[in-house]
Amino acid sequence: MTSSEITEAEGAVDTARAGSVRIDHVIHRYGRGGEAFTAVGPVDLTVPAGEFLVLVGASGCGKSTLLRLIAGFERPTQGSVRVSGAEPRPGEAAGVVFQSPRLFPWRTVRGNVDLALRFAGVPRAQWPERRAELLARVGLEGTERRRTWEISGGQQQRVAIARALAAENPLLLLDEPFAALDALTRERLQEDVRRVTERTGRTAVFVTHSADEAVFLGSRIVVLTKSPGTVALDLPITLPRGDIEAEELRGSREFAELRARVSHAVKAAAAA
Known part of the structure; x- marks a missing residue:
């Protein structure tokens, strides 16, 4: 060769x-x-x-x-x-992050991340641990129960990033x-x-x-x-x-x- x-x-x-x-x-x-x-x-x-x-x-x-x-x-x-x-x-x-966060406003931060974990095929039993890890990774500890319209634009974009990371692509x-x-x-x-x-x-x-x-x-x-x-x-x-x-x-x-x-x-x- x-x-x-x-x-x-x-x-x-x-x-x-x-x-x-x-x-x-x-x-x-x-x-x-x-x-x-x-x-x-x-x-x-x-x-x-x-x-x-x-x-x-x-x-x-x-x-x-x-x-x-x-x-x-x-x-x-x-x-x-x-x-x-x-x-x-x-x-x-x-994983894709757009200019607009494109979150589901009727869901909490937790709900948005869990939906991403579901579509990523992560077993439900692992959701709490993976969710906590993802939110900690983007600096959003303690926001799980908040609605997306209750957090700032910057925090919404962090949720979008956490969601994109959920599938571990x-x-x-x-x-x-x-x-x-x-x-x-x-x-x-x-x-x-x-x-x-x-x-x-x-x-x-x-x-x-x-x-x-x-x-x-x-x-x-x-x-x-x-x-x-x-x-x-x-x-x-x-x-x-x-x-x-x-x-x-x-x-x-x-x-x-x-x-x-x-x-x-x-x-x-x-x-x-």
Whole structure:
């Protein structure tokens, strides 16, 4: 076997690992005939298991479309998407957190998490322990009996994250989950998500408009061009991901330099 064949085989094994994502020459269009609109493509991306990939770009560049393709909510017009080595199936390929929490308002926090545990196939006898673990993981101890309309927007989003983690899917997809929140709550939840993914080792794909959020969260950042979205920049982030305070990280020179580089790339890609 040649060295190139060995490399290819190693790559194939890696992209079949639980939580890995492979996007091969994907193009996605909406509409038909003369009214067809190309939203994305062509895009080629490989996301190894355990990576925190952030997709960033201007509105309409195809970030959310790519996320829906990875989740299995849509199938690409051309090319292929593989999650853990297989075609993604909605509800099975990944846990998904949307911009809106999308909770059931007639249920308590406990009821919302229990419903997720039920659909995840967790035995009922294990619900109390798993629920307590999930709520503790997102900092919501003591809220089990509260209705969703009795808690803040930030707490509602934490419930949504706990619900997405319930199935223990190795992949977590987040579509601008903090966009509607105030700055302080947004920063706190960024820290929560960063901490949770570090502890669980899950792969994450996160969509945002914010260069600051992208640099804080990502171990890798992909900037997309304006529609149809293609890869304008693929940037590994080498900032420390553990044993460092959030304020120290945000205040570092390296963070500022990376934020400026990503911001410039987003503006350039939108203007091209």
